[in-house]
Amino acid sequence: xxxxxxxxxxxxxxxxxxxxxxxxxxxxxxxxxxxxxxxxxxxxxxxxxxxxxxxxxxxxxxxxxxxxxxxxxxxxxxxxxxxxxxxxxxxxxxxxxxxxxxxxxxxxxxxxxxxxxxxxxxxxxxxxxxxxxxxxxxxxxxxxxxxxxxxxxxxxxxxxxxxxxxxxxxxxxxxxxxxxxxxxxxxxxxxxxxxxxxxxxxxxxxxxxxxxxxxxxxxxxxxxxxxxxxxxxxxxxxxxxxxxxxxxxxxxxxxxxxxxxxxxxxxxxxxxxxxxxxxxxxxxxxxxxxxxxxxxxxxxxxxxxxxxxxxxxxxxxxxxxxxxxxxxxxxxxxxx
Amino acid sequence: xxxxxxxxxxxxxxxxxxxxxxxxxxxxxxxxxxxxxxxxxxxxxxxxxxxxxxxxxxxxxxxxxxxxxxxxxxxxxxxxxxxxxxxxxxxxxxxxxxxxxxxxxxxxxxxxxxxxxxxxxxxxxxxxxxxxxxxxxxxxxxxxxxxxxxxxxxxxxxxxxxxxxxxxxxxxxxxxxxxxxxxxxxxxxxxxxxxxxxxxxxxxxxxxxxxxxxxxxxxxxxxxxxxxxxxxxxxxxxxxxxxxxxxxxxxxxxxxxxxxxxxxxxxxxxxxxxxxxxxxxxxxxxxxxxxxxxxxxxxxxxxxxxxxxxxxxxxxxxxxxxxxxxxxxxxxxxxx
Numbered sequence: 050x051x052x053x054x055x056x057x058x059x060x061x062x063x064x065x066x067x068x069x070x071x072x073x074x075x076x077x078x079x080x081x082x083x084x085x086x087x088x089x090x091x092x093x094x095x096x097x098x099x100x101x102x103x104x105x106x107x108x109x110x111x112x113x114x115x116x117x118x119x120x121x122x123x124x125x126x127x128x129x130x131x132x133x134x135x136x137x138x139x140x141x142x143x144x145x146x147x148x149x150x151x152x153x154x155x156x157x158x159x160x161x162x163x164x165x166x167x168x169x170x171x172x173x174x175x176x177x178x179x180x181x182x183x184x185x186x187x188x189x190x191x192x193x194x195x196x197x198x199x200x201x202x203x204x205x206x207x208x209x210x211x212x213x214x215x216x217x218x219x220x221x222x223x224x225x226x227x228x229x230x231x232x233x234x235x236x237x238x239x240x241x242x243x244x245x246x247x248x249x250x251x252x253x254x255x256x257x258x259x260x261x262x263x264x265x266x267x268x269x270x271x272x273x274x275x276x277x278x279x280x281x282x283x284x285x286x287x288x289x290x291x292x293x294x295x296x297x298x299x300x301x302x303x304x305x306x307x308x309x310x311x312x313x314x315x316x317x318x319x320x321x322x323x324x325x326x327x328x329x330x331x332x333x334x335x336x337x338x339x340x341x342x343x344x345x346x347x348x349x350x351x352x353x354x355x356x357x358x359x360x361x362x363x364x365x366x367x368x369x370x371x372x373x374x375x376x377x378x379x380x381x382x383x384x385x
Numbered sequence: 386x387x388x389x390x391x392x393x394x395x396x397x398x399x400x401x402x403x404x405x406x407x408x409x410x411x412x413x414x415x416x417x418x419x420x421x422x423x424x425x426x427x428x429x430x431x432x433x434x435x436x437x438x439x440x441x442x443x444x445x446x447x448x449x450x451x452x453x454x455x456x457x458x459x460x461x462x463x464x465x466x467x468x469x470x471x472x473x474x475x476x477x478x479x480x481x482x483x484x485x486x487x488x489x490x491x492x493x494x495x496x497x498x499x500x501x502x503x504x505x506x507x508x509x510x511x512x513x514x515x516x517x518x519x520x521x522x523x524x525x526x527x528x529x530x531x532x533x534x535x536x537x538x539x540x541x542x543x544x545x546x547x548x549x550x551x552x553x554x555x556x557x558x559x560x561x562x563x564x565x566x567x568x569x570x571x572x573x574x575x576x577x578x579x580x581x582x583x584x585x586x587x588x589x590x591x592x593x594x595x596x597x598x599x600x601x602x603x604x605x606x607x608x609x610x611x612x613x614x615x616x617x618x619x620x621x622x623x624x625x626x627x628x629x630x631x632x633x634x635x636x637x638x639x640x641x642x643x644x645x646x647x648x649x650x651x652x653x654x655x656x657x658x659x660x661x662x663x664x665x666x667x668x669x670x671x672x673x674x675x676x677x678x679x680x681x682x683x684x685x686x687x688x689x690x691x692x693x694x695x696x697x698x699x700x701x702x703x704x705x706x707x708x709x710x711x712x713x714x715x716x717x718x719x720x721x
């Protein structure tokens with residue numbers, strides 16, 4: 050049995066040399082191919098096109114009996130839009146693939162469409178096409194299309210040793226919401242504010258565009274599967290390592306009223322998924338051009354890019370320990 | 386319960402006005418939106434981008450126990466590529482969403498990837514990105530990206546009364562193959578040649594490009610769900626009717642050895658799905674510019690565009706009868 054990463058690698062290998070005449074007649078127009086947050090097509094003039102696709106599958110990315118259909122509709126588009134944010138691309142439109150059991154084509158679909166339309170308005174993404182089909186379980190596939198000024202789209206692979214590491218917003222809020230749902234206490238009094246980021250995450254589109262337009266970052270990724278896991282991805286693509294300062298991490302504080310859940314905010318911040326914040330690297334000399342807020346979102350300097358090999362967390366005392374790539378792996382069978 | 390067409394219409398309605406500031410800041414760049422074979426994004430100069438997405442779902446579009454994984458891989462891309470052919474677009478790249486049960490990540494995935502890579506080479510479509518996930522059943526979503534010279538992409542909506550109706554290749558061959566599979570005789574002696582078009586259909590990319598480059602058709606669609614059903618779609622989009630000459634239809638002849646199946650070739654040609662031929666309309670004065678073969682594929686003049694309201698089949702005696710929109714509706718529960 051192959052893991053998700055192995056499947057991607059396997060498909061990539063099988064496809065090397067795909068396209069007409071080794072690379073295809075448009076080969077030179079694909080500026081970024083597989084393996085980043087999105088593919089980039091270089092136009093001869095004007096804007097480049099940025100395209101990404103994502104799935105939102107019942108039992109994997111949501112639980113139909115727990116998550117309201119509005120949330121499923123909203124999140125499926127938010128998740129895909131976050132890939133555009135990670136490239137610094139301006140959102141343009143999206144295409145929807147939808148497989149539904151017949152029992153979901155009534156009230157459930159109404160709610161789903163409401164959530165999707167809300168996200169569509171909020172992110173500036175118009176529905177441009179799609180396909181619907183019957184399916185045994187709910188399957189959603191979303192392809193987003195955006196644009197970026199010629200050559201400005203930000204990949205994961207440009208980070209260099211000595212650069213500074215930045216992250217937007219807060220980390221762990223979405224994972225806390227997920228824990229409330231998994232423990233079945235999301236209906237409890239006072240839970241609603243804690244569910245907001247799990248239910249209605251906000252892809253950092255304006256921040257991404259702001260940064261890309263000024264060409265400030267050298268590499269960028271969105272945090273979808275957890276800070277640590279996505280930091281490892283950025284470092285692997287850039288062939289670098291990193292040190293993260295624990296004291297600078299913008300952890301979401303767990304309210305005292307929920308201490309009975311025995312959750313650790315550092316654990317949620319490092320390894321919880323679905324924050325959809327941006328993680329990016331900036332050369333030392335450009336650090337003064339990064340404000341403390343961009344488009345209303347706080348921006349934190351949280352570490353340094355080091356040479357390849359080690360990704361570490363530096364505690365309050367200055368002692369370092371390895372930061373594992375462990376992250377959110379959808380709903381594992383042993384979990385939900 | 387909503388039908389597939391009702392779901393699309395419903396989602397469209399919910400999304401009117403989606404995007405930033407009524408139409409969005411890129412609104413003027415979307416030349417063709419939802420409802421055609423693909424969406425078209427108009428670049429300020431040079432080529433327009435053509436994007437379409439399609440699903441290929443276990444139990445709906447294929448039966449995992451009957452259809453070899455190579456066939457599933459090949460067909461999933463062929464089906465999506467055919468939408469580019471229908472726009473007259475040149476193929477560029479594709480993105481893959483793949484949901485798989487764990488039992489399918491070994492030998493099945495090997496075969497699937499082989500079929501996909503074969504189609505990728507054959508159609509000149511490079512893999513540019515994607516997403517994989519666990520799923521209870523096999524779900525495949527493919528987004529294809531192509532390009533067309535500024536303003537040349539062909540929609541379904543341009544047909545005018547008095548124009549001629551053309552179709553490529555033959556009709557009904559793919560449906561015959563499907564019938565052999567559904568009746569469980571696809572392993573019989575001599576069946577293999579009849580399965581070819583059902584297993585490995587050939588989207589008419591070169592024909593579509595040839596026609597679009599010369600701006601000969603006024604409207605075009607690919608025949609995915611059956612000649613009659615897709616003719617109805619083209620006529621509805623163009624607000625016209627049509628008469629089809631039965632004697633001119635390029636029906637696939639059923640070999641005498643298979644007469645025991647009691648299949649009618651006209652029925653398969655009119656209402657069987659998955660031919661992936663092109664159906665298009667041409668003004669009378671341009672008829673001399675349509676050769677009898679384009680890129681090696683026979684082209685047949687099969688009827689006339691009439692005023693809105695009626696779509697008819699004219700028999701050998703000159704008598705007409707209504708041509709219903711009945712087509713292939715995936716594997717209905719009562720069928721397979």
